[in-house]
Amino acid sequence: MHRIPEPELMLDDEQAHAYAQADFNDPNSLFMQRFASEFPQEQIAGYVLDLGCGAGDISRRFAQHYPQCTIHGVDGSRAMLKYGREMLAQYEALRQRIEFIEGYLPNATLPMAQYDVIISNSLLHHLAQPSVLWETIKLRAKPNSLIFIMDFMRPESFRQAEIMVQEYVGSEPSVLRRDFYNSLLAAYRIDEVVEQLKGFNLGYLKVHEVTDHHFVVMGKYLET
Template identity: 40%
Template structure:
């Protein structure tokens, strides 16, 4: 199945709220547990969550690592507003967590307060028309030794397979979520495409001549029936 891009931002207020109110507990918890398993110890200061949406992952990370500052970043004002709204309903629950609206590519990475000991992203990659903006942001924000963990959908082989996944996983969801899930499957990348992206990112990073840094070897793996995960440790 050929890739069909979708809008980069989920900035429609109704769409954003439907996403925020959906039940992603199982997948969000799986993401968090997998990241914590990859993290290891000791852990430096700071996690940045790229494409944080309404903050599902950011809140879980802040709860799991109360001594680490966590920054959730999203380009959609509606999503960041929902994250801030949830945080305001629970004053003092996550004092080390903040959210910022910012769209990739990063014009000024230092403005985010990095570098960070971990860079994570859940379901951002498939939204990007140019995936290199994510991989370059990873390099710009990661501290030496940082844990990198990216998870996203993967594109199925055919439209029929995409329809079957939609029926299997979101048949009972509101229409807007069923539509978005099906569109996201079509916009997602295959493992081979991500491998090629990372090879290109390494070339671009090397060509930029960034002193003292080397692009790491990332592991790209298919997970369950619809996900990809990409992880590695920034060499610095």
């Protein structure tokens, strides 16, 4: 099945609201578990860049789990960031360590030139050019920065995508079911991601399938 792109930015308020309200506990917990198991010996500290942070659930989880980190979440959608900022208002203890920045990648203006950790969940499949993610990593990482990216894998067929919608978001509002379906169709296959990484001299990063519809790209950044 060919990839069918979807709009990059989630600008619509109804869409952003449905996303912010949805229960992403399973994939977002998996994100945190996999990050921890990939870097068990590392002291996770310093500045973290969350690319395409959306309504900020991963930024929040990261800040809670790693108290020595400051998180900069960047997203091009004001609507998504509005829900992120509302969420943050409920977590007084985290407010000093999370900053949400409105910015369109790859040209966003960020507070730091380079980051100790770069994370991203579900951004890659939104990008019109996947190079934006890999170029941003190359620009914003320094040697030994930790890189951890999770995204959807494109299913084999439309039918398979429909089955996954039923299985994973069957009880969510229709706007979210539609978004999930479109996201599955817009996602990359692992072999495509491996080719992208090679093209940016990032072929040393590991790519693992972690569920029937997610992969992760992870490793330490090496200057090449």
